[in-house]
Amino acid sequence: MGERGTQGDDSMLTTQVLDVERIRAEFPMLSSRMNGHPLVYLDNAATTQKPRAVIDRLVHFYEKEYATVRRGVYTFSQDSTRECDLVREKCREFLNAAKSSEIIFTRGTTEAINLVVSAFGRKFLKKGDTVILSTIEHHSNLVPWQQLCEEKGLTLKVIPVDDRGELLLEEYKKLLSARASMVAVTHVSNALGTVNPIGEIVKLAHEAGAWVLIDGAQGAPHLEVDVRALDCDFYCFSGHKIYGPTGVGVLYAKEKHLEAMDPYHFGGDMIETVTFEKTTFTKPPHKFEAGTPPFAEIIALGPAIDTIETLGFESIAAHEQELLEYAARRLREVPGLRLIGEAKEKASVISFVMEGTHPHDIGTVLDQEGIAIRAGHHCAQPTMRRFGVAATARASFAFYNTKEEVDKLVSGLYKVVEIFR
Numbered sequence: 454m455g456e457r458g459t460q461g462d463d464s465m466l467t468t469q470v471l472d473v474e475r476i477r478a479e480f481p482m483l484s485s486r487m488n489g490h491p492l493v494y495l496d497n498a499a500t501t502q503k504p505r506a507v508i509d510r511l512v513h514f515y516e517k518e519y520a521t522v523r524r525g526v527y528t529f530s531q532d533s534t535r536e537c538d539l540v541r542e543k544c545r546e547f548l549n550a551a552k553s554s555e556i557i558f559t560r561g562t563t564e565a566i567n568l569v570v571s572a573f574g575r576k577f578l579k580k581g582d583t584v585i586l587s588t589i590e591h592h593s594n595l596v597p598w599q600q601l602c603e604e605k606g607l608t609l610k611v612i613p614v615d616d617r618g619e620l621l622l623e624e625y626k627k628l629l630s631a632r633a634s635m636v637a638v639t640h641v642s643n644a645l646g647t648v649n650p651i652g653e654i655v656k657l658a659h660e661a662g663a664w665v666l667i668d669g670a671q672g673a674p675h676l677e678v679d680v681r682a683l684d685c686d687f688y689c690f691s692g693h694k695i696y697g698p699t700g701v702g703v704l705y706a707k708e709k710h711l712e713a714m715d716p717y718h719f720g721g722d723m724i725e726t727v728t729f730e731k732t733t734f735t736k737p738p739h740k741f742e743a744g745t746p747p748f749a750e751i752i753a754l755g756p757a758i759d760t761i762e763t764l765g766f767e768s769i770a771a772h773e774q775e776l777l778e779y780a781a782r783r784l785r786e787v788p789g790l791r792l793i794g795e796a797k798e799k800a801s802v803i804s805f806v807m808e809g810t811h812p813h814d815i816g817t818v819l820d821q822e823g824i825a826i827r828a829g830h831h832c833a834q835p836t837m838r839r840f841g842v843a844a845t846a847r848a849s850f851a852f853y854n855t856k857e858e859v860d861k862l863v864s865g866l867y868k869v870v871e872i873f874r
């Protein structure tokens with residue numbers, strides 16, 4: 454799908470310059486029209502479009518291979534089971550986890566965080582312990598912890614951010630010097646695009662004896678993750694944001710934690726023996742995967758990861774950074790437009806407000822031009838409050854977006870200026 458800068462073969466040894474037209478041809482939805490215009494899809498932080506390889510895998514599986522996993526003695530079921538195991542191994546490689554049993558399939562990031570809160574937090578955090586979050590968390594990495602704090606008498610502390618949207622690490626260090634037990638921060642902010650220095654965050658937390666969960670919902674689509682180098686305790690992401698199907702996500706957790714944690718859900722496929730007197734549970738990962746998993750979606754997550762790996766994170770990041778910088782430069786020219794979140798390290802998200810215009814109105818005008826952006830609080834109300842706005846408009850990029858699409862966005866924004874002036 455890409456052209457190599459030097460040798461022109463498909464090897465991934467050097468940074469490829471992405472052949473975006475060829476890539477786009479692999480994503481059927483990108484040739485759709487919306488309100489009479491070619492679709493300009495700039496809502497990738499919410500969810501990404503799917504390559505034909507993912508769609509074909511789902512269709513082929515449902516049409517020709519469909520059978521349940523784990524329980525079957527017959528060939529089709531054994532094949533499904535093997536396919537799921539292969540994707541678990543692919544996820545292990547994707548995150549560079551030590552063992553595939555450290556990969557738990559969930560419904561997405563939200564469920565992964567709830568799993569850690571319930572199965573780890575509820576067991577190991579004690580009254581008086583501290584949970585440290587950042588100001589710029591998605592509600593998925595805030596509300597579950599807040600509920601646990603209320604339930605168990607934990608103290609919730611928040612790392613502040615500066616006006617650019619960068620975490621204040623000196624303040625973080627001070628919070629850690631109190632009694633810190635769990636740090637839960639996002640890799641990349643969905644509302645601002647800030648890339649947090651998670652390596653340093655993990656290191657400092659561990660020095661203070663705290664565990665760390667990284668919400669990778671916006672990290673995994675854009676940045677190479679190496680959980681072993683990072684040494685985080687937990688990392689999670691959603692399949693639908695990395696070009697995969699809906700309804701499936703991944704939680705990585707260190708083996709020692711999974712061994713120590715109690716199950717999250719109870720039911721079929723997670724037991725060793727059951728009597729009316731007592732149940733014993735099987736080992737991770739299945740101990741945390743009660744019930745029939747979304748096995749078709751798990752299997753189709755495989756080609757999504759292949760797509761990313763074929764392009765390579767270096768090439769993806771180079772293309773997306775170029776788009777982001779171009780968009781920031783062009784958007785700043787639009788009269789009355791103010792960017793929200795200007796961290797030095799950003800990934801693929803550009804949030805903004807326009808004088809005298811509600812973000813929903815911006816979204817509606819752009820919709821009429823075939824441009825899909827997001828408007829609202831982005832499930833990050835504390836972030837909005839920090840920047841003194843109720844909502845922002847947000848364009849978010851994927852490797853298949855182009856500068857021409859940014860130009861269309863900018864033209865649409867000039868229309869907004871004309872209408873609401």
Ligand code: PMP
Nearest residue numbers: 561562563591593643670671691
């Ligand atoms: N965290 C972040 C940073 C996100 O952007 C999102 C999705 N917008 C989530 C968590 C939740 O992901 P999901 O809805 O796929 O569970």
